[in-house]
Amino acid sequence: MKSHPPCSSKTPVRFRMPTAENLIPIRLDIENEGQRFKDSFTWNPTDPDSEVISFAKRTVKDLKLPPIFITQISQSIHSQLAEFRSYEGQEMHLKERIVPIKLDIRVNNTVLRDQFLWDISNLESDPEEFARTLCKDLDIEDLEVGPTIAVCIREQLFEIAIQGVASARESRVGKKGRRGAESFINSKMSSSSLDLVKLFGSKGSVVRKRKDWYLYEPIVDILSNEEAEALDAREVQNARLKKKLDEKEDSFQERS
Amino acid sequence: MTQCFDAGLSTRKCRERELYAIPISSSWFKWDEIHESERRSLPEFFEGGSYSRSPRVYKEYRDFIINKYREDPSKRLTFTDVRKCVVGDVGSLRKVFLFLEKWGLINFSVSDGKQQSEEDDGPVVIVEVGPAAGVRVVSGSSSSSSSFVDSAQAGGESAFRLPPLTSYSDAFGEWKPGSGLICGFCGGHYRSGLNESLNAGIAMCSKCLHKYTGNGKIEDDLTPNDHVDVKDQSSATCWTDTETLLLLEAVLKHGDDWDLIAQHVRTKNKLDCISRLIHLPFGDHMLGTISTKSNNANLITPLVEYKPSLQVLNDNPQEFTETNGDQQVEINKVEGIETASQDHSVKRRCFPPFTDTTNSFMKQVASFSTVCGPHVAAVALDAAIKALCQENPCAKMAFETNADKMVKPVSPPYKNEFKGDIKFEDGDAKRNKQSAYVSEKSFGATTFQVRAAIATSLAAAAARAKLAADQEEREMELLMASIIQAQLKKLQYKMKHLMEIELIMEKELSYVQQMKEFVMEEWVNLLEKLFEAGIPRWRDQVFPKTLVHTFPL
Numbered sequence: 001m002k003s004h005p006p007c008s009s010k011t012p013v014r015f016r017m018p019t020a021e022n023l024i025p026i027r028l029d030i031e032n033e034g035q036r037f038k039d040s041f042t043w044n045p046t047d048p049d050s051e052v053i054s055f056a057k058r059t060v061k062d063l064k065l066p067p068i069f070i071t072q073i074s075q076s077i078h079s080q081l082a083e084f085r086s087y088e089g090q091e092m093h094l095k096e097r098i099v100p101i102k103l104d105i106r107v108n109n110t111v112l113r114d115q116f117l118w119d120i121s122n123l124e125s126d127p128e129e130f131a132r133t134l135c136k137d138l139d140i141e142d143l144e145v146g147p148t149i150a151v152c153i154r155e156q157l158f159e160i161a162i163q164g165v166a167s168a169r170e171s172r173v174g175k176k177g178r179r180g181a182e183s184f185i186n187s188k189m190s191s192s193s194l195d196l197v198k199l200f201g202s203k204g205s206v207v208r209k210r211k212d213w214y215l216y217e218p219i220v221d222i223l224s225n226e227e228a229e230a231l232d233a234r235e236v237q238n239a240r241l242k243k244k245l246d247e248k249e250d251s252f253q254e255r256s
Numbered sequence: 257m258t259q260c261f262d263a264g265l266s267t268r269k270c271r272e273r274e275l276y277a278i279p280i281s282s283s284w285f286k287w288d289e290i291h292e293s294e295r296r297s298l299p300e301f302f303e304g305g306s307y308s309r310s311p312r313v314y315k316e317y318r319d320f321i322i323n324k325y326r327e328d329p330s331k332r333l334t335f336t337d338v339r340k341c342v343v344g345d346v347g348s349l350r351k352v353f354l355f356l357e358k359w360g361l362i363n364f365s366v367s368d369g370k371q372q373s374e375e376d377d378g379p380v381v382i383v384e385v386g387p388a389a390g391v392r393v394v395s396g397s398s399s400s401s402s403s404f405v406d407s408a409q410a411g412g413e414s415a416f417r418l419p420p421l422t423s424y425s426d427a428f429g430e431w432k433p434g435s436g437l438i439c440g441f442c443g444g445h446y447r448s449g450l451n452e453s454l455n456a457g458i459a460m461c462s463k464c465l466h467k468y469t470g471n472g473k474i475e476d477d478l479t480p481n482d483h484v485d486v487k488d489q490s491s492a493t494c495w496t497d498t499e500t501l502l503l504l505e506a507v508l509k510h511g512d513d514w515d516l517i518a519q520h521v522r523t524k525n526k527l528d529c530i531s532r533l534i535h536l537p538f539g540d541h542m543l544g545t546i547s548t549k550s551n552n553a554n555l556i557t558p559l560v561e562y563k564p565s566l567q568v569l570n571d572n573p574q575e576f577t578e579t580n581g582d583q584q585v586e587i588n589k590v591e592g593i594e595t596a597s598q599d600h601s602v603k604r605r606c607f608p609p610f611t612d613t614t615n616s617f618m619k620q621v622a623s624f625s626t627v628c629g630p631h632v633a634a635v636a637l638d639a640a641i642k643a644l645c646q647e648n649p650c651a652k653m654a655f656e657t658n659a660d661k662m663v664k665p666v667s668p669p670y671k672n673e674f675k676g677d678i679k680f681e682d683g684d685a686k687r688n689k690q691s692a693y694v695s696e697k698s699f700g701a702t703t704f705q706v707r708a709a710i711a712t713s714l715a716a717a718a719a720r721a722k723l724a725a726d727q728e729e730r731e732m733e734l735l736m737a738s739i740i741q742a743q744l745k746k747l748q749y750k751m752k753h754l755m756e757i758e759l760i761m762e763k764e765l766s767y768v769q770q771m772k773e774f775v776m777e778e779w780v781n782l783l784e785k786l787f788e789a790g791i792p793r794w795r796d797q798v799f800p801k802t803l804v805h806t807f808p809l
Contacts, residue, residue, distance in 0.1 A: 061512070096306055098345055119308065119345030130346060137334035206316045206343045216340040 013123075015092045015165055018157055020124045022046075024084045025154035029239075030072045036236065037069060040151040043077070045084060052077045084158075092164050094121040101156050103218075107145045109228050114218035118153070120160050127153035138220050276326055279360040290315060297355050300348060308344055317342060317352045325362040332366040495524075495532055503529055635719075640711035 016022045023042040030037045039059075056073040059065075096119065103114040114134070118125065131149035140146075208216070223231070284291045290311060295302050301314040320342060325333040335353050339346050356362045495503075499521055506520035506529075518526040 062514075096308065098308060116339060116346050117344060119347060122345055122347045125345075125347040130350070133335050133350070137336040206313055207320050208341055208343055210341075213340050218336060218340075 013092055013094065015087045015090050015161070017154065018094065018120055018123055018125065018161055019154065020126045021128075023154065024081070025151045025158060026077055026080050027151070027155070028073060028076050030069060030076065031239070032066070032068060032072065035065065037063070037065060037073070040148060042147075042151060042154060043081070045081060045088075049078070049081075052081070087162060087165050090165050092161060094123075094164060096121045097160075099160055101153055103149060103152055105145075105148055105152055106223075106228075106231065107148045108142055109223045109225065110140060110142050110145050111221040111223060112140075112145065112149070112218060115216055118157070120157065120164075127157070134218065138218060140220065276329060277365045279364065282359045282361055285359075285361055287319065293359075294318075294355070298351055300351075309348055313344065314352065317344070317349060318356065321353060321356055322361055329365045332363050499523060500532070500536075503532060507533060639715055640708050643711065 017024060021044075023044055026041055026043045028037060028039045052074050053070070056070045056077070059073060060067060060069050098117050098119050100115050101118045103112055105112050127150040128146075130153065131146040134140075134149060135146045278285065284293060294314070298314065300306070301309045302311055304310075321333070321338050324338060324341070335350055338353060339349055342349060353362075502521040503517065503524075506517040510516040510520070514526045514530060517529050518524065521529055524532070
């Protein structure tokens with residue numbers, strides 16, 4: 001049946017994570033005197049701020065890290081929380097948009113690459129449940145993979161959600177001056193999402209062509225210990241090089 | 257050309273003969289329609305207002321998923337298989353997938369260790385009308401999976417032999433995570449994954465399975481891929497009593513240091529200890545208690561008391577958390593409390609600290625006493641003060657002097673209320689307020705008052721516990737009585753039935769006897785007639801003898 005395109009933009013909501021539970025992803029990557037601490041997890045922004053420091057203390061104690069990590073961890077968490085909170089007061093326009101979410105993660109010895117589609121306006125989506133299902137279907141034994149997947153999904157959702165807000169902010173600014181900016185930003189955003197009208201309209205089919213199925217299939221690799229260590233070492237090297245480059249750039253800019 | 261045509265025809269005929277099993281509760285399903293239950297369960301597709309969710313899209317998803325499953329009904333279709341083939345939000349797609357799985361339209365004939373869903377009915381009937389691909393379905397069993405046949409048979413047999421009823425020990429006994437599943441038929445433990453199969457919703461071990469099927473055919477159908485990975489059969493699964501005891505001791509001693517705890521429990525590693533502690537009923541609370549109040553390590557109580565107190569714990573109402581919370585603060589000051597409180601001290605360790613540290617201690621006591629009921633608190637306060645006074649005469653003086661002081665400062669604020677109220681309850685409430693008020697004011701005999709307050713709350717808690725226990729006992733008695741009554745009724749019915757049958761039997765018996773007599777008469781008459789007619793008697797010796805033998809009565 002031919003239906004007129006329904007009102008696709010919903011009423012604006014307060015900024016929040018577009019998932020059933022409003023948890024934000026936190027990523028930590030702290031290096032200090034040769035010791036590197038990497039972690040990623042979800043945080044409930046309604047928890048009191050005092051929880052951050054007690055969490056940092058507990059983590060340092062459990063992993064037997066030097067105490068200097070406590071301040072660094074809590075600083076990092078606080079800054080990420082602050083970034084989230086800076087958007088909190090604003091309104092978010094959630095148009096129905098299906099975006100591809102990509103996964104490319106390595107957790108201990110498991111490497112996972114995948115991509116799938118996510119509707120950013122579905123406020124009942126659940127990355128944790130998706131991660132659980134994925135691990136179950138793929139028979140992934142390592143229990144750390146699931147949470148990492150969920151955090152990765154949340155990070156991407158967060159980025160996209162911010163775009164929704166930022167563009168609203170910019171468009172308000174743009175209305176005064178450049179009108180063209182708004183449409184430009186919108187088109188830039190929607191290029192990464194699906195053309196809903198074409199696909200879900202009366203002529204499209206939701207079933208993909210068979211030859212495209214492999215593109216959206218998850219690929220899981222189990223590395224041997226040596227390969228994992230090699231990759232780790234290379235990552236550390238890269239991080240250090242990047243840091244050096246950044247420092248050089250900063251100093252160069254300062255000079256000039 | 258004709259070859260192609262024949263091939264097409266034959267495949268159609270083949271497909272016509274394929275049978276797919278779905279539960280009887282899903283008989284509403286039709287390829288061409290969307291049923292009300294689908295609309296109800298997945299409203300987001302039918303509300304309009306969305307590009308990617310519309311009835312047409314839903315129907316395409318549904319048809320695709322079901323067809324994909326039916327390409328190989330014995331293999332479990334996973335969500336990941338489906339979502340790579342279909343465009344759309346994975347969240348909505350997952351809802352459709354779960355809906356179809358719940359109703360048994362997919363993954364129904366799969367028999368593997370992972371089957372989690374319970375089947376709606378034991379006997380399964382396949383019903384499908386008007387299939388799109390010329391599929392015709394007949395009630396009975398599907399030929400595509402023999403395991404299904406066996407499960408139907410086993411289902412029939414299981415109707416007569418019910419699984420053993422859960423006993424108290426099953427429900428309340430020591431829970432051992434991963435210690436193995438219990439077979440529904442023989443009650444023995446078995447390892448999960450390799451041997452289990454859910455027949456008519458009852459898990460069976462391999463031995464029972466063989467017994468029922470009489471052959472090893474089942475095992476052929478359970479491909480290795482379908483088994484749950486039996487990885488956790490290491491020592492991580494079975495926690496013996498001694499190990500649990502060691503673990504709890506270690507937690508009390510070392511608190512949060514998991515390395516030392518793992519050392520103490522020699523046979524388990526760190527992760528196992530942590531997971532075991534979390535799974536114990538009070539484990540979380542212990543962790544909370546320990547990490548925040550590690551200075552109370554001197555109060556290690558024997559672990560044996562945990563078990564009985566746990567039973568009581570389960571009955572206690574929520575007020576206890578408050579009791580035990582404010583006790584914990586003052587625990588260091590209390591000495592020489594009666595043994596009843598030993599149990600309570602155990603309870604203190606188990607509950608999380610009720611530390612609303614912004615309130616003063618006395619306020620907590622006051623709030624507690626209001627929660628627990630003025631009567632109980634007043635009576636308990638009396639008893640506590642009496643006990644303390646008996647213990648130490650100074651205390652009495654302290655209370656008396658305070659009582660004097662009590663009247664004066666208290667009377668102005670409460671004057672109006674005193675005059676107005678004559679009722680007993682209000683008097684009690686005021687007494688409580690007074691006691692709390694006074695405690696705040698006078699610092700002279702704080703220790704005694706503190707002890708009095710503590711003893712009060714403990715006594716009140718004990719009173720509550722007794723009341724709750726009594727009630728439980730009464731309830732139990734009531735249940736027992738009703739059970740006994742039901743049994744008696746059953747017996748009565750049986751007796752009645754038997755008596756009726758006996759009556760019928762008797763009637764039958766008398767009828768048969770009559771018939772016998774009748775036959776006898778006839779025979780005698782016949783013989784007489786023969787005599788009169790002059791026909792010689794038969795020389796057949798056998799005949800009368802056989803007749804003689806039929807005259808037993």
